[in-house]
Amino acid sequence: MKNSKIHKFAKDGGYFIIDPPSGSAHISDKLAFDMLGELEPPLPENTPERVYGIFGGFSVSEIDECYGELYGLYKGGALFSGDGDCRRYAEAVSAAPLKALCLHVSHDCNLRCGYCFAGTGGYGGERTLMSPETAAESIDFLVRNSGERTLLEADFFGGEPLMAWETVTAAVDYARSREEEWGKRFKFTITTNGLLLDDEKIDYINREMCNCVLSLDGREETNDRIRKTLSGGGSYGAVTPKFQKLVKNRNKPGFTDYYVRGTFTAYNLDFSEDATEMARLGFRNISIEPVTAPDDRPYAIKREHIPRVFEEYDRLYSIIKNGERDINFFHFNVDLKGGPCVIRRLRGCGCGGEYAAVTPEGELYPCHRFIGAKEWRSGNVSRNGLSREKRDYFAKTHIYSKTGCADCWARFYCSGGCNALSYERYGDARATDGESVECRLMKKRLECAIALNAV
Amino acid sequence: MDAKKHIKTVTGRILKETAEKGGCGGCRASCQSACKTSCTVANQSCEKQQNS
């Protein structure tokens, strides 16, 4: 059977065993953990002779009992289960109707963050704002291409979306005014650096946006080293009280989600301190992401940093596990008992199919991160839709067609990573390398998440 | 949990059964890239289960 490998890891005194394709998770003692390392499917019904030799320190009855338990799980499809029909499902999926659109309402920014992937707002092009008319056309485009779907998502992104506030409210008000007539329901989200927040915007966001992402890097010195204002000063002092106010007033039912989102770089490898600082400021929902940058940047997270970053994830794990701080760390969440169906897990983001991004000029791209790479431009909201060819390409970009993913234990949790990053790094949206920095960090975070949630 | 002594199952085969009923696409889009707020797909919730 192919892809029938299991994944096992020891953490914090516990032994964890994952059977990726079935979604099973088990906790074991050391004997079962070690014994699994010696077994390869297909498993015979009775304990293989050599197993007695390997575990000589245990009695025959204990070894038989342990093997019997493992065999039972194997027969029940919860160990070495194999990907079975999943490959077939992956081949059969076709491009689905659009469900989410990322509106780049502003290709301009009022901060000059050192690590900005968007060229400090302009995505390598001119600094422009989207007009309210283009925003309304984008909403129309989303509705027109959404088929039978009733729940649609629009995300305000940039640059800094608050610089185009009029466009944001125009789009929301327009969509809300026609929801009923269209038979659609919209969920809005926004990502902001907070500089332009005032009471009116806070109220509006807390009323209309079902999720908001607030960018802050944690401690003042961490934040201000990179997240600088136009005049070169730090931004921490200006934005922190505004974020605190927003979060404090975020209590409308169904609209309480938020994340304070930071970035860690080679400058703050001790980022558990930044998470702790965020918690001290009153933020509970926290995400701290590794910076994405080419290796030649001084702040890049490189291979040699991996052991140090692992240590820091372990530290954060302990802080949360021991209840030292009440932190809901985004990357340590995994729904082991439910979560999405296996079909959903074959492809992660749905970029270029269910998800697309639109520039201030109305040009379409497979997602926000492809913007700026002209070869991926794919129509315009006022004229034509996403090209058929690109939609099909992304529909067929899944864990079995991405080079490193089919054998990766994390495939049904991570779902194949970021296609845009693959393209940037390898010139091929389907290339992945399980040993790359981002894959190794992903797998480490997943182990922490599984260990936290499996008890 | 089960009565096993050496290995306890936290989650059984949750994925196998989801294939037939799944794939409706009703759940939220999620981005895995660190440039947005990357989301582990396994942490997304299924709209179909929630609504049924």
Ligand code: SF4
């Ligand atoms: S809503 Fe549920 S069943 Fe539908 S695609 Fe998403 S995870 Fe699968």
Ligand code: SF4
């Ligand atoms: S961790 Fe890397 S190799 Fe594994 S599934 Fe994710 S992208 Fe693919």
Ligand code: SF4
């Ligand atoms: S390609 Fe990458 S950046 Fe784009 S939506 Fe997918 S995960 Fe996010």
